Amino acid sequence: MLWEISGNGLKENSYLFGTFHSNDKRLFVFPDSVLWALHTAKGVVLETDITGLMDDIDIRNSGYNPSQVSEKIRYTISKKRVSSSGFREETGRPQFIDLYFQRVSENCNKPVYTLEDVSAQLELISPDISYTVDEAILDKLKTELTPEKLKQAYLRGDILELLELTKNSASVFEGFYEQLILNRNDLMTVGIDSLIRKESLFCAVGAAHLAGQRGILAQLKRKGFEVRRMIPVYNPDTLDHYFSLLKSCEGYRYSDTLFSFNLNLPGKPKVYKENNQLELFFEEWGQGNLYMATVYKNDKAMSKEELIKAFFTNDKGRELRFKERQLKTGICIYEAFVDRKDTDSHWIRVINVQNATYALYCTGGYKFLHSQRPKAYFDGFSLNK
Secondary structure, eight states, X not given: OEEEEEOTTOSSOEEXXXXXXXXXXXXXXXXXXXXXXXXHSSOEEESOOGGGGGGTOOSXXXXXXXXXXXXXXXXXXOSSSSOEETTEETTSOSSOHHHHHHHHHHHTTOOEEESSOHHHHHHHTOTTOOOOBOHHHHHHHHHHOOHHHHHHHHHTTOHHHHHHHHHHHHTTBTTHHIIIIIHHHHHHHHHHHHHTTTSOOEEEEEXXXXXXXXXXXXXXXXXXXXXXXXXXXXXXXXXXXXXXXXXXXXXXXXXXXXXXXXEEESSOOEEEEETTEEEEEEEETTTTEXXXXXXXXXXXXXXXXXXXXXXXXXXXXXXXXXXXXXXXXXXXXXXXXXXXXXXXXXXXXXXXOSSEEEEEEEEOOHHHHTSSHHHHHHHTEEEOO
């Protein structure tokens, strides 16, 4: 699913990769050419910055708003051993492919460019837009088109079949295919043309946008670029080499001088600061895990005991059981797993120092909550000396 773009006055070659919006582990078996191109490119180009949706959408349960994050954690945890999120199951990778590329680029301090504003994608599913539904096509697709069928076409690298399946699916709504694929192909081709003239870039767009006369590949060729499909090769030594290079980009260290702390996260977080408070969060859209931190300047009117108690009191006023222990530095931490059985389960750790209180939260599916990842997140916190 990787093409090299050259010629037409380019100073450096760029690369175009077809993605599939899923966190299925099978999709992450990349050939060495993909890892090489991702590593050597000077930046990443995506359809949009999907993390912009974090301001409004909770992928497990609609209605999430980050401004309410310290008041209530709004995630639904399955009673089953494996939980599901909006992008398949918890058994898959933490992020789907697009966000994996974004995370690697940001963590390695490379720029991330977008071809569309997130509002453009939201408009496609806006309740203000009404589409005429073809019921006959809809009934046929219910039996003939499955997510696995799409995925198998992708794993075979068959972009023509992917386009045809996408066209059949979108044809349920009159005019939707043109808006979803064709019109966006035109806009994204213009964006790619402009961006790759500046530097070598790794461009990643949905694979259904590549094929056809109005597909991005054909449009780039008509613009005068040479477009060559790169043959996938899986050389163990080469794969190990580039995996090790990219592994250094799998974590992000957030440092804050105003509130005097550092925190290790899987990727670059969203941060909100207002007055004497900070809210920070990072979301793994594939598995539906959420990492959060809130920092408050201490209220002098409250005692330390009252402050800690406020964090471990539920909505009904009942105090929750928590553990208290002292670190070698002398700082006390307070920690609990809040088991809501089927909703809002989460881990919380509170660190109280003279001037501020730091509250770390994380929530997600069953496997995540019962793994070592919450503890690793908590232990990635440190105070500036």
